[in-house]
Amino acid sequence: MKKILSTFSLVIIALCTIAAQPLKVGLFYGQEFQRATITLVKGSIDVYIDQKLSVQISAGESFELSYAGSQLRLIKGANASNGDNIISLVSSDQAQFKIQPAGLKANGRLYQGNISAVKAPGRLQLINVLHLESYIPGVIEAEGGANHELEYYKVQAIISRTYAVSNLRRHEADGYNVCDATHCQVYHGMSRHEPLTNKATRETEDVVIVDQNIDLITAAFHSNCGGHTNNAEDVWSKPLSYCVGRPDTFCLVMPHSNWEKSIPTSQWLAYLEKKRYPETDTALSSALAFFPSQKQVYFVDSTFKIPTKVIRSDFKLKSSYFTVHQMGENITFIGQGFGHGVGLCQEGAIRMAQLGYSHQDIIHYYYKDVHLIPLRFRWFFKEDVY
Ligand SMILES: [Zn+2]
Ligand SMILES: [Zn+2]
Incomplete structure (x- = not known):
């Protein structure tokens, strides 16, 4: 018992370190x-150049960071300071600030937390260093859209x-954990x-999705499955026990449930010939x-x-869920859904929430045999810890 307790304590200490x-x-x-x-909108920022405190910035003030020659540079008014390795912006008093890179559209994006400015080959690299829970609301807004249910x-x-x-090492070679684009x-x-988005983050604090082995899942999602989600192995190279195709009627009334695209019949026939389709x-x-009665993994499921x-x-095409119709000199793909169709269907989930289903109901509907657990207790549930 003592050994178990001491092991448990070590695990908790290790986890607290990870969580921090x-x-x-x-x-x-x-x-x-x-x-x-x-541009600092709120709070204050201490600027450290190569670990040495250089200047303090107050709300309403602006400054410039640059990378030219082999030096990083901070310019504030008429003053400039150079650094060799890193310029760190350390926030106080819940600082909020705008970042406007030269020549790019940033649309007044507002950030919180700390910033590290480092050198990348031929360019300045800015890294936002912040608590995981502070990062989540921004991702919900960017990935989930506006005006939806809690x-x-x-x-x-949770996704x-x-x-x-589960992707903390994806950008290890770049010196950060995740990027801010669709790549992550x-x-x-x-x-x-x-x-x-803030309320949703607070009320699910630390909760993640794990599979039957208490491993974090690959929480795949897409816009609209078109009425039936896909097996992971039919879209990617390997199966995922929790991404199993299933009927979904919730998304059928949503904006991306139907689409059409026409191309000349001659282009379609030339394509098939190139694919060595039988003549x-x-x-x-x-x-x-081509009018299959249900979703097909293969086009013309016979010998070819x-x-x-x-x-x-x-x-x-918006999805791989379609029929083919010849109309005059064109063929028309008439399709359902938008995206790869694996895992959670966002528009189905939006509809379920509108109908009063809970977030637990929705997650269990789209991911098979998964559990929702606090991240900090994950190792407690894993038998192989002891
Ligand atoms: Zn990325
Ligand atoms: Zn769906």
Whole structure:
């Protein structure tokens, strides 16, 4: 018992250390700039150049950070200071500030927490260092859209938290944890237009989704499944026990449930020929009139198969859930849904929340056999800890 308790204590100490570590978010991912203007809206900021306190900035003041030659530079008014390795902005009094990189559109994004300005090959790299729970509302707003129910935002909070925690090493080589673009999760600073995102984050604090082995799940989601979600293995290379295709009628009344796209029949036939599609009359008539009764993984499921996900990608279709109709000199793809269809269907989740389902109901509807647990207790549930 004593050994168990001491092991348990060590685990708790280790977990507290992990939980206390702030998240590092690489800002303006994929965009190059050498200068950025920071405007402090609230609170104050201490600026450290190569670990030495240089200047204090007050609300209403602006300054510029740049990377030119081999030096980082801070310019405030007529004063300039150079650094070799890092300029750190350390916030006090719940500071909030705008960042405007030169030549980029930032639309007045507002940030909180600390900022590290470091050198990247040929450009300035800004890293927002903040508590995980402070990062989540901004992701909910950017990924989840505006004017939705609290329970839907709670779903997005839990998914975003699960993603961030399971991808802490994704940008290890870049010197931060996650980026702020679709490569990871979209984050444009603080949530500004949707107060419910903060409430949803608070009321689900620390909660993540784990599978039957208490491992964090890959919390895949998409805009609209079109009425049936996909198995992970039908879209990606490997199965995920919790991403299993299932019917979903909730999203059928939502904005992205239907789409159409027409192309010339000659283009379609040339494409099939290139794919070595059989040129028999039967095969060709099937290719011009494809009306499966349910979602298909393959196009014309007989002797010859083209994955519908490949057709989706080649013709930039909104989903791989479609029928093919010939109309005059064109063929028309008539489709349902938007996105890869794996995991949680956002518009289905939005509809479920409107109908009064809880965030737990919604998560269990789209992810099979999962559990919601506080991250800090995750190791407590894992038998192999002892
Ligand atoms: Zn990324
Ligand atoms: Zn759906």
